[in-house]
Amino acid sequence: MAKRALTRETVLAAAAALVRQHGPDALTMRKLAAELGTAVTSIYWHVGNREQLLDALVERTVRDMAAIRPAGRTPAERVVSVARSMRRELRERPHLIAMVHERGLTDRMFLPAQQALVREVRAAGLRGARAADAVRAVQFQVVGFVLVERNRERSPVQSPGEGELWDPAETGAAVPGDPALRRALARPADPERLFLVSVKALAQALLAPE
Structure with missing residues (x-):
């Protein structure tokens, strides 16, 4: 070869x-x-040298994050697509993102994604402080979700775990009138689905007419 x-x-x-x-x-x-x-x-x-190499890697990471592009037919769909892309990028390169943060370039790294969100919230009719709050709410949701995900992944095995805690035979944690809810809480969380549920709900609420 x-x-x-x-x-x-x-x-x-x-x-x-x-x-x-x-x-x-x-x-x-x-x-x-x-x-x-x-x-x-x-x-x-x-x-x-190595320091120059690390600086170049940081710049490359900032550039990669700038490649996020919205997709979808409506502003809400496009906001969700930006949020999903941000989460994917943050999860795929945690060490590189940490290097960006250590060099004080986090805000610059997120600027292109913020700009994409600004365009979509304006397309939905938001202006001024309400538009700014919507952009930041989405960004905070993404970053906070990723931090929780990584914390759960790195935490020690829990004993008892969720499945045991929601087993009424073990703890009496029944949900009167809704056994399906108890069974769902006893199953492991699906982060991908949960993120999509939460960010869709957030986008719809933020972009809804007043």
Whole structure:
């Protein structure tokens, strides 16, 4: 198989993949060179030293977040599509997002998504402070949801877990008149579906005529 040409972009792509998989501490110039099958001096030639490489990765992440584009027929559908894209991007690159935050560029990173949301809330007829509140509410919902997801994923195994807590035989946690609700609460949460439910409800409420 032909060896791919070494360019600044191929170096950054390989570095980003290493950071996504193992975190910033795992990114060394030697490891990156081995990943690309080249000499360390070639890495320096294309991206400079490690700090310059990290700065370039941050800029690349900011640029990637700017590629979010709305989709859908209505402002509410397009707001939901932006929110889903933001969540996906944040979940796919947590280490890179953390690097952006550490360098004080979080607001700049989110600006393109905010601008996309501004266009949609204005298309729905919102103006002024109400439009600003709608944009920020969606952004906070996305970021907060992702933080809760990551916290649940990293937390120790819970004992008793939700299934046991909502087992009436174990805890008496019956829901009078609604056993289906109890059974649903006993099942593991589906984050993808729950996010969609919450962000759709939020978008519809925010964009509804006063």
